[in-house]
Amino acid sequence: MSTYKEVKKITTHILQEMKVRGEKISMLTAYDYSMARIYDDAKIDVLLVGDSASNVMHGYETTLPITLDQMISHAASVTRAVKRSLVVVDLPFGSYQGNSKEALVSSIRIMKEAEAHAIKLEGGEEVVESIKRILTAGIPVMGHLGLTPQSIYKFGTYEVRAKEDEEAQKLIHDAKLLEEAGCFAIVLEKIPSKLATQVAQTVKIPIIGIGAGSGVDGQVLVSHDMLGINKEFSPKFLRRYLNLYDEIKNAVEQYVADVKSVDFPNEKEQY
Ligand code: KIV
Numbered sequence: 001m002s003t004y005k006e007v008k009k010i011t012t013h014i015l016q017e018m019k020v021r022g023e024k025i026s027m028l029t030a031y032d033y034s035m036a037r038i039y040d041d042a043k044i045d046v047l048l049v050g051d052s053a054s055n056v057m058h059g060y061e062t063t064l065p066i067t068l069d070q071m072i073s074h075a076a077s078v079t080r081a082v083k084r085s086l087v088v089v090d091l092p093f094g095s096y097q098g099n100s101k102e103a104l105v106s107s108i109r110i111m112k113e114a115e116a117h118a119i120k121l122e123g124g125e126e127v128v129e130s131i132k133r134i135l136t137a138g139i140p141v142m143g144h145l146g147l148t149p150q151s152i153y154k155f156g157t158y159e160v161r162a163k164e165d166e167e168a169q170k171l172i173h174d175a176k177l178l179e180e181a182g183c184f185a186i187v188l189e190k191i192p193s194k195l196a197t198q199v200a201q202t203v204k205i206p207i208i209g210i211g212a213g214s215g216v217d218g219q220v221l222v223s224h225d226m227l228g229i230n231k232e233f234s235p236k237f238l239r240r241y242l243n244l245y246d247e248i249k250n251a252v253e254q255y256v257a258d259v260k261s262v263d264f265p266n267e268k269e270q271y
Contacts, residue, residue: 010045010086012118012140012184018045018217019206025185025218027208028226031057031074035223036081044085046208048120048220049075051090051150056224063149064093068106075114088142089116093150096121096130103130107139120187122148124174131181143178145171146212147190160211162191172199179203187220188212190237211237 003023007014018025027046030036031053039047053074054066068091075089089110096103107119118140121127131141146161155161162168171191178186185206188196193213200207200216209216221238224230228243258264 009084015185015206025206025208027218027220028223030078030223033077033081036078040082040085047078047082047085047087049078049089051092052222062152066092068092068095072110072113075110075116079115086117088118088120089114091119091121100130100133104133104137107134108137111139118142120144122150125177128177128181131183135182140184143183143186145174145186146188160190162195168195172202175199175203179205211235
């Protein structure tokens with residue numbers, strides 16, 4: 001029997017209902033108006049304005065350099081495009097860690113200036129105070145555990161996390177804390193699928209995985225990766241649905257050739 005239900009506007013409550021009836025949640029990253037319009041039209045449930053914008057939109061090696069102002073600018077163009085999807089925006093590195101008041105101020109800026117629907121932040125126990133404070137303003141919060149790219153200099157690598165029992169137990173503990181604090185969902189990045197399934201069965205809120213297997217409540221990918229705009233990044237968990245790098249390159253090469261040969265514009269393409 002199908003678990004799919006037609007929905008006009010996705011809310012955090014709808015995501016909770018989807019978990020209860022077993023309908024998987026689809027989520028992709030978006031950073032600009034034109035692409036967000038296409039994703040929303042394709043009925044993606046959640047659009048994440050991820051701080052992966054630092055890598056794929058700004059060309060930085062890590063997610064650390066992107067600023068709150070830049071995130072707000074990306075987020076505002078996404079929300080202007082969207083009719084149906086829930087738009088979640090990452091709090092960037094340095095806008096919330098270790099200071100719950102600053103976390104609240106940053107979240108309010110995102111909600112007010114970008115008209116976002118929710119925020120996401122990375123971490124477990126260490127960010128619970130911030131989560132609780134953000135929630136006092138009525139701002140929905142999504143958590144993020146496992147591989148948390150803002151801590152890359154602590155981890156040292158982008159390898160699979162929580163393979164050892166001690167880290168796995170801490171992750172389960174953190175997931176329960178985030179649920180108790182009031183998060184409406186949690187992203188689990190790059191952890192063993194068995195552990196991710198266990199977390200999804202332990203907490204009542206939706207668990208959205210990236211490199212976390214099929215036993216969770218939904219999946220998220222970085223849109224540039226699944227569309228093949230990046231050729232260099234090909235982890236095991238990634239499924240590419242297009243090879244846009246080559247498609248765009250071929251089209252541009254053809255355009256260059258047409259301009260050079262004066263094939264473009266032809267008689268019909270001029271006034
Ligand atoms: O910034 C991002 O794109 C993310 C996803 C990897 C979940 O946080």
